[in-house]
Amino acid sequence: MPTHQVTNQVPLLIDTNPADAPSINDALHRAGLDQSTVDEIRALGAFAGTAEAIELGDLAEAHPPVLTTHDRFGHRIDEVVYDPAYHQLMTHAVHAGLHGAPWSDPRPDAHLIRAAKFSVWGHVDAGHGCPISMTYAAVPALRAAPDLAAQYEPLLTAREYQPGLTAPLSKRGLIAGMSMTEKQGGSDVRTNTTTAVPQTDGSYLITGHKWFTSAPMSDLFLTLAQAPGGLTCFLVPRVLPDGSRNTFALQRLKNKLGNHSNASSEVEYQDTVAWRVGDEGSGVRTIVEMVNLTRLDCTIGSATAMRTGTAQATHHAIHRSAFGARLVDQPLMQNVLADLAVESEAATTVALWLAQLTDRATAGDDRAAALRRISLAVTKYHVCKRGPIHAAEALECLGGNGYIEDSRMPRLYREAPLMSIWEGSGNVAALDALRAMARQPETLGIYLDEIRSAAGADRHFDGAVHALEETLTGLDPSDAGQLQFQARRIVGDMASLLQGSLLIRYGDPAVSDAFTATRLAGDRGDVFGTLPSGVDAGKIVSRTATEIGALA
Numbered sequence: 001m002p003t004h005q006v007t008n009q010v011p012l013l014i015d016t017n018p019a020d021a022p023s024i025n026d027a028l029h030r031a032g033l034d035q036s037t038v039d040e041i042r043a044l045g046a047f048a049g050t051a052e053a054i055e056l057g058d059l060a061e062a063h064p065p066v067l068t069t070h071d072r073f074g075h076r077i078d079e080v081v082y083d084p085a086y087h088q089l090m091t092h093a094v095h096a097g098l099h100g101a102p103w104s105d106p107r108p109d110a111h112l113i114r115a116a117k118f119s120v121w122g123h124v125d126a127g128h129g130c131p132i133s134m135t136y137a138a139v140p141a142l143r144a145a146p147d148l149a150a151q152y153e154p155l156l157t158a159r160e161y162q163p164g165l166t167a168p169l170s171k172r173g174l175i176a177g178m179s180m181t182e183k184q185g186g187s188d189v190r191t192n193t194t195t196a197v198p199q200t201d202g203s204y205l206i207t208g209h210k211w212f213t214s215a216p217m218s219d220l221f222l223t224l225a226q227a228p229g230g231l232t233c234f235l236v237p238r239v240l241p242d243g244s245r246n247t248f249a250l251q252r253l254k255n256k257l258g259n260h261s262n263a264s265s266e267v268e269y270q271d272t273v274a275w276r277v278g279d280e281g282s283g284v285r286t287i288v289e290m291v292n293l294t295r296l297d298c299t300i301g302s303a304t305a306m307r308t309g310t311a312q313a314t315h316h317a318i319h320r321s322a323f324g325a326r327l328v329d330q331p332l333m334q335n336v337l338a339d340l341a342v343e344s345e346a347a348t349t350v351a352l353w354l355a356q357l358t359d360r361a362t363a364g365d366d367r368a369a370a371l372r373r374i375s376l377a378v379t380k381y382h383v384c385k386r387g388p389i390h391a392a393e394a395l396e397c398l399g400g401n402g403y404i405e406d407s408r409m410p411r412l413y414r415e416a417p418l419m420s421i422w423e424g425s426g427n428v429a430a431l432d433a434l435r436a437m438a439r440q441p442e443t444l445g446i447y448l449d450e451i452r453s454a455a456g457a458d459r460h461f462d463g464a465v466h467a468l469e470e471t472l473t474g475l476d477p478s479d480a481g482q483l484q485f486q487a488r489r490i491v492g493d494m495a496s497l498l499q500g501s502l503l504i505r506y507g508d509p510a511v512s513d514a515f516t517a518t519r520l521a522g523d524r525g526d527v528f529g530t531l532p533s534g535v536d537a538g539k540i541v542s543r544t545a546t547e548i549g550a551l552a
Contacts, residue, residue, distance in 0.1 A: 008320060008321055009320075010315065010316050010319040010320050010401075011319060012051075013311065013312060013315045013548060014049065014050065014051045014054060015049055015050060015051070015549075016049040016311070016547070016548045016549050017042060017045040017046045017048075017049050017120075017547075017549075018045045018048055018049060018119070018120040018123045018307065018308075018311075018547070019041050019042045019044070019045025019046070019116070019120045020042075020045070020546065020547045020548075020549070021120075021307055021348065021547045022345070022508065022543045022546065022547065023307075023344070023345040023348035023349050023352075023507075024041075024116055024119065024120070024348060024352070026349070026506060026507070026508075027112070027116070027348075027349065027352040027353070027356075027506075028041065028112075028116060030506060031109050031112055031356065033109060033112075033113070037107070037109075037113060040113075040117075041113065041116050041117055041120065044096050044117050044120055044121055045120035045121075047092070048120050048121050048123050048124050049123070053092075053124045054124060055085075056085040056088050056089050056124065056125070057085075057089065057124040057125030057261070058085075058408075059083055059084075059085035060082070060083050060085040060086040060089055060125055060127065060128065060261035061125060061127065061260050061261045061411060062083075062260075063083035063085070064260045064261065064263075065080045065081060065082045065083075065086070065253065065261075065262075065263040066080065066081045066253075067079075067080055067250055067252065067253045067263070067265070068080070068081060069249075069250060076249065077245075078216075078245075078248055078249055078250040079165065079217070080216055080217045080250070080253070080263045080265070082163075082217075082261075082263070083261075086127075086128055086261055087161070087163055089124065089125055089128045089261075090128055090131070090132070090161050090163070090175075091161045092121070093121060093128065093129070093132045093161075094132070094159055094160065094161040094173060094175075095159050095160075095161070096117055096121065096159075097114060097117070097159055098114060098117055098118045098121060098129075098132050098136070099131075099132045099135040099136055099156070099157075099175070100135050100136055100138070100139045100153070100156040100157040100176075101114065101157050101159055102114040102136070103139045103140070103153065103156075103157050104153075104154070104157040108359060108363065109356070109359055110359065111355050111356075111358040111359045111362065112352060112355045112356050112358075112359055114136070114355070115296075115300055115351065115352055115355030116352065116355075118132070118133075118297065118300055119300050119303065119304045119307075119348070119351070119352075120304075122300070122301060122304035122305075123304060123307075123308050125261055126258075126259060126261075126301060126304075126305070126415050126418075127259045127260060127261030127262030128261055128262060129297070129301065130214050130215055130259070130262045131175050131176075131177060131214070131215035131218055131262070132175075133293075133294050133297040134175075134176055134177045134178055134214070134215065134218070134290070134294060135156055135174075135175050135176045135177075135218075136293060136297070137178075137289075137290040137291070137292075137293035137294045137297070138156065138176035138177075138178070138220070138222055138290055139153055139156055139157065140289045140290070140293070140362075141222055141233065141277065141286055141287060141289040141290040142156075142176075142222070142235065142277060144233070144277050144278035144282075144286045144289075145235070145275065145276065145277040145278065148235055148275055148277065151169060152168065152169075152174060152220065152235075155168065155169070155171060155172075155173055155174040156173075156174050156175075156176055156220075158172060158173040158174075159173070160172040160173035161173055161175070163217065165217070165219075165238050165239050165245070166239055166243065167239050167240070167241055167242070167243045168219045168220060168237050168238075168239060168241070169241060170243075171219065174219040174220060175215070175218045175219055175220075176218055176219065176220045176221065176222065177213065177214060177215045177216070177218035177220070177221045177222075178213075178214070178221060178222050178223070178287070178290060178294075179210045179213040179221045179222070179223040179236065179267055180192075180210070180212075180222075180223060180224045180287065181210065181211050181212045182194065182208070182209060182210060182211050183209070183211040186211070187424055187425065187428045189224055189231065189283075189284065189287075190231060190284070192208070192224055192225065192226060192231060193208060193226065194206060194207065194208025194209070194210070194223075194224070194225040194226065194269060195207050195208060195225060195226050195227075196225035196226065196227040196232060196234060196274065196276075198227065198228065202275070202276075203273050203274065203275055204225075204227065204234060204273075204274045204275070204276060205271040205272065205273065205274075206223065206225045206234060206236065206269045206271075206272045206273075206274045207269055207270055207271060207272070208225060208268075208269050209251075209266065209267070209268050209269070210223065210266065210267045210268075210269070211266060212254070212264055212265075212266075213264070213265050213266070213267045214262060214263070214264045214265075215262060215263060215264075216248075216250055216263055216265040216267065217238070217263070218238070219237065219238055219239070220235060220236070220237050220238070221235070221236045221237075221238075222234070222235060222236075222277065222287060222290060223236050223269075223274065224283045224284075224287060225269075225274070225283075227276070227280045227281070228280065229279070229280025229281040230280060230281030230282075230283070231281065231283040231284060232276060232277075232278070232279075232280045232281060232282065232283045232286075233276070233277040233278050233282070233283040233286040233287050234274035234275060234276055234277060235274060235275045235276075235277050236248070236269075236272060236273075236274045237273075240273060246272055246273050247269060247270050247271060247272040247273075248267060248269070248272060249267065249268040249269075249270065250265050250266070250267060251265070251266040251267065251268055252265065252266055253265050254266070257414050257417065257418075258411065258414030258415040258416075258417075258418060259414075259415060259418055291423055291424070292372075292373075292376060293358075294422070294423045295376055295377075295380040295423045295424070295429075296351075296354055296355065296358065296376060296380075298380055298384055298419040298420075298422055298423055299347070299350070299351045299354065299376070299379055299380050299383050299384065299419075300351045300352075300355075301419045302347060302351075302383045302384045302386070302387040302416070302419040302420075303344065303347035303348040303350075303351045303383060304348075305387055305390075305391060305412055305415060305416055305419070306340070306343060306344035306347050306348075306386075306387065306390050306391075306394075307344050307348060307547075308412060309340065309344075309390060309391050309393075309394030309395070309409070309412055310337070310340045310341050310344045310394060310544055311544060311547060311548050312394060312397075312398070312407075312408070312409060312412075313336075313337060313340060313393075313394045313397035313398065314328070314337050314341075314541060314544045314545060314548065314550075315548050315550060316397060316398045316401075316402075317333055317337060317397060318545065318550045319550075327397075328541065331537075332529065333397070334537045334538065334541055335529045335530070335531050335537055336393065336397060336528055336529035337397070337537075337540075337541045337544070338514065338531055338535065338537035338538075338540040338541050339514075339518075339528040339529050339530070339531050340390060340393060340394055340397075340528055341511070341540050341541060341543065341544050342511055342514045342515050342518070342531075342540060343386060343390055343528070344390070344544075345503070345507065345508075345511050345543070346499040346500075346502075346503060346507075346511075346515055346519075347383045347386070347499075349499065349502050349503060349506065349507060350375075350379050350383065350495075350498060350499050350502055351379070351383070353502055354372060354375060354376055354379060357369075357371060357372040357375065357376075358372060367446060370440065370442055370443045370446050371443070371446045371447065371450060373436050373440065373443050374433060374436045374437065374440075374443040374444065374446070374447050375447060375450075375498055377429060377432045377433035377436055377491075378433045378491045378492075378494045378495040378498065379495050379498065379499075380423070380424070380429050381426055381429035381430050381433065381488075381491050381492070381495065382491065382492050382495030382496065383495070384419040384420035384426075384429075385420050385426050385492075387416040387417070387419055387420065388413075388416040388417050388420070389528075390416070390528070391409075391412050391413045391415075391416040392413060393527070393528040393529070394409065394412070395407075395409040395410070395412070395413050426488065427487070427488075429491075430487040430488050430490075430491040430492075431484065431487055433487070433490075433491045433494070434483060434484070434487055434490070434491070438477070444472070447494070447498070448469070450498070450501065451465060451497050451498055451500075451501040452465065453501065453505065454500070454501040454502075454504040454505050457504050458500075458504055458512070458513070458516045460516040460517055460520045460521035461497070461500050461501070461504060461516045461520055463520070463521070464493070464496070464497055464500070464516075464520040464521070465497060467493075468490075468493050468494065468497060471490060471493070472490075475490075496519045496520060497520065499515065499519070500512070500515055500516050500519065500520050503515050503516075504516070508539075508540075508543065510535070510536040510539040510540050511540055511543070513535065513536070514531055514535045514536075514537075514540060517531075517532055517534075517535065518530075518531060518532070
């Protein structure tokens with residue numbers, strides 16, 4: 001009809017390459033990766049930007065998994081049925097090596113390569129990234145049981161995805177999950193009441209209830225239970241080596257805010273067969289190897305969401321006009337877009353830097369391991385806390401169109417809080433950073449040495465470093481209550497300084513200047529879009545425009 005002529009609407013953002021993000025390219029260039037490796041990352045990014053890949057993510061999100069507890073005859077089967085698109089996403093992710101593949105990859109930058117690929121692929125769908133991330137993180141924890149690792153690690157690192165519940169050692173590739181938290185304790189896993197009784201053949205029988213078990217159709221799970229010697233880590237297969245089903249009763253699937261393509265469940269163990277991973281009583285120490293890597297992926301996930309939101313907002317502003325001019329040409333909108341981009345670039349830069357530290361730490365670099373220990377704790381807290389407010393502002397850039405499901409922005413908004421909650425909420429992450437400083441005092445010195453390497457280049461940065469040093473000097477280690485009360489402030493400042501240090505040394509000057517002038521100097525309002533005068537907002541926005549193949 002004549003009254004329904006469509007004008008001034010924004011085209012779909014497709015056929016772009018998320019690997020074109022300047023912050024990703026900069027990290028790959030610094031690492032000196034060979035061209036074939038860069039091409040490998042870019043090829044995955046190119047597919048992630050296609051209409052085909054985006055539709056797979058949309059379908060998996062629109063058709064959440066369904067729990068089937070019994071078959072038609074009344075037999076308990078405890079299976080979760082996924083949309084076929086979910087299995088296609090998993091196939092692509094495993095083939096690309098986003099799961100456990102880095103642990104068998106001889107390249108010295110294997111974890112950085114995987115992090116970059118995990119990030120560019122994450123634009124398609126966040127939900128299936130959960131089992132991919134857990135499989136990646138399970139491998140080093142499983143090595144606490146060398147005999148089990150010898151059997152299962154080759155299959156956890158294999159680049160073949162084979163869904164279905166069959167004997168794990170008969171499959172071409174395996175997916176792993178974790179099943180730790182209980183309803184009475186949540187993150188306080190030491191209060192777990194699930195029990196593990198040793199058997200004469202070396203196995204254990206586990207009985208108890210788990211409150212959150214993601215991706216319950218995975219082949220193997222690392223779980224925590226109280227053995228005679230204390231809280232212990234165990235390997236629980238869904239199917240036993242002889243092909244019979246292990247007791248793994250799915251009580252229900254969680255009705256979640258977001259992350260709809262991924263199933264999260266409650267699980268009941270009743271004399272469930274398991275094998276010990278690590279010594280009795282060392283469960284937390286064993287499982288923390290897994291938690292550290294899933295926390296890295298939380299950081300990467302938040303950074304990915306920020307880049308997605310920034311790209312969508314910039315794309316909209318380039319193609320949408322209001323009040324006689326394109327939105328992108330209007331100074332206030334340019335301020336907002338530039339501010340979103342600064343946050344996004346800072347998050348991506350530190351996430352990929354942490355992946356590089358993982359490469360160095362796994363190669364035996366003790367300093368890198370200590371630096372990663374504290375840097376990961378402060379970064380997981382801060383970047384993941386910034387995700388939801390970033391998503392809200394990016395959505396608002398699209399106005400009412402952003403509030404409509406078709407824009408995909410509500411999905412981004414619902415997903416954003418998960419990264420802060422998963423693997424320890426904000427308080428848990430902040431307290432973990434203080435715990436690292438208390439138990440491993442050398443980590444703080446290594447952290448300070450790292451950020452001081454950028455000293456002298458920016459007065460705002462230097463002033464913020466001095467302020468942090470004064471704060472740390474004034475702390476009373478014996479006053480645990482006051483330390484905890486200030487934890488978020490201290491850890492947030494440490495995270496911002498780490499990001500600022502990295503941007504000064506490795507980032508674009510326009511981005512680093514904007515970051516230090518706002519995040520470190522306090523010259524900023526309480527929302528995005530309050531960058532001060534003198535910031536080169538146009539240059540910052542043009543970096544995002546380059547990523548989406550548009551001209552700002």
